[in-house]
Amino acid sequence: MTVRDFIRLFKKMIFVIIATAVLMFILGYFFPDEQAMSLAIMKEYSLEVILVFPAVLVLMGLVDIWMPREMVRRHFGDTAGFRGLLLSVFLGTLPAGPLFIAFPIAGKMLRKGARVANVVAFMGAWASLKMSEIGMEIYFLGVKFAFLRVVLTLIAVLGIALITEKMLTVAGKELTKESI
Amino acid sequence: MKVALAINLITAGLLLLSFFKSSRKTLIALKMSLQKGANLMPWMIGIIVLIGMMLSFVPEQTVERYLGGEMTLIQVGGAALLGTITMIPSLIAVPLAGSLIEAGASYTTIAAFLTTLIMVGFVTLPLEIKELGIKITFWRNLLAFIFAIIIAGMIGVLM
Numbered sequence: 001m002t003v004r005d006f007i008r009l010f011k012k013m014i015f016v017i018i019a020t021a022v023l024m025f026i027l028g029y030f031f032p033d034e035q036a037m038s039l040a041i042m043k044e045y046s047l048e049v050i051l052v053f054p055a056v057l058v059l060m061g062l063v064d065i066w067m068p069r070e071m072v073r074r075h076f077g078d079t080a081g082f083r084g085l086l087l088s089v090f091l092g093t094l095p096a097g098p099l100f101i102a103f104p105i106a107g108k109m110l111r112k113g114a115r116v117a118n119v120v121a122f123m124g125a126w127a128s129l130k131m132s133e134i135g136m137e138i139y140f141l142g143v144k145f146a147f148l149r150v151v152l153t154l155i156a157v158l159g160i161a162l163i164t165e166k167m168l169t170v171a172g173k174e175l176t177k178e179s180i
Numbered sequence: 181m182k183v184a185l186a187i188n189l190i191t192a193g194l195l196l197l198s199f200f201k202s203s204r205k206t207l208i209a210l211k212m213s214l215q216k217g218a219n220l221m222p223w224m225i226g227i228i229v230l231i232g233m234m235l236s237f238v239p240e241q242t243v244e245r246y247l248g249g250e251m252t253l254i255q256v257g258g259a260a261l262l263g264t265i266t267m268i269p270s271l272i273a274v275p276l277a278g279s280l281i282e283a284g285a286s287y288t289t290i291a292a293f294l295t296t297l298i299m300v301g302f303v304t305l306p307l308e309i310k311e312l313g314i315k316i317t318f319w320r321n322l323l324a325f326i327f328a329i330i331i332a333g334m335i336g337v338l339m
Contacts, residue, residue, distance in 0.1 A: 031236075041232040041235050054217065058195060106312055132183070136271075160323040164323060
């Protein structure tokens with residue numbers, strides 16, 4: 001990271017912090033109840049991100065260094081076939097926080113040579129097929145609802161993944177980094 | 181909490197292993213992590229602020245008013261839209277859905293709301309575009325919305 005990058009980042013951070021402070025101030029002035037609730041929710045989410053995100057970043061760095069492109073391509077690339085798709089879904093179901101943490105991981109997979117369908121399947125599973133949440137769903141909404149939703153969602157996740165890939169490669173164009 | 185602890189312990193273990201194998205490579209990896217983290221930090225803060233503000237202005241009563249009662253096609257569409265634009269953690273959304281069902285809401289409506297809520301991310305679109313590009317983001321979210329409606333319809337028939 002050059003000094004210039006650092007300064008740019010620093011400016012961005014200052015901007016975000018000031019914008020947040022101003023927003024919260026305005027909110028507190030006109031809607032004090034909503035502000036209190038906003039702050040409580042923000043605290044909850046921040047805690048989740050602070051607890052999980054640094055570890056996820058370090059893991060990504062380690063994977064970047066130790067896992068060669070060839071290996072990612074073998075397990076998640078075009079030739080990995082249905083096994084690659086299933087592996088992506090399985091990885092997505094591992095518990096690890098809100099969906100927006102998965103975006104950088106998915107981006108990394110993509111840049112390391114993973115297939116579009118696998119990356120999208122990973123995100124879909126991360127969002128909707130978390131073990132802990134399925135347990136909660138059974139408890140609050142009943143086993144039949146949870147079972148139907150999980151089975152249908154799994155089919156949908158695979159469908160979304162394959163159609164998204166199809167849409168990107170439409171017109172017979174080779175998928176390149178630029179076309180993403 | 182347990183999940184966070186497990187992730188951190190696993191990461192620490194792998195970091196140690198990596199350090200034993202090559203301290204030089206490990207330092208490069210850590211530097212990359214730090215850089216990525218610094219780059220994403222403003223985005224994370226922005227998303228968290230937006231989620232917090234949104235959730236406080238879409239309180240449970242609003243959700244109840246729109247999703248409870250007799251099921252209509254408009255209601256199912258509205259539920260899917262509500263799920264799309266809001267971002268409610270499932271820790272809150274699933275119990276809320278349960279109480280809505282008890283209050284007489286239809287399974288179809290609830291399925292449309294829950295499915296778009298977890299699969300389509302409106303607030304996080306900018307970050308998704310930044311990391312994955314506009315094409316993947318567009319198709320993933322559009323298709324997730326369409327599939328959510330289909331799932332809702334099928335759950336309505338099968339329940």
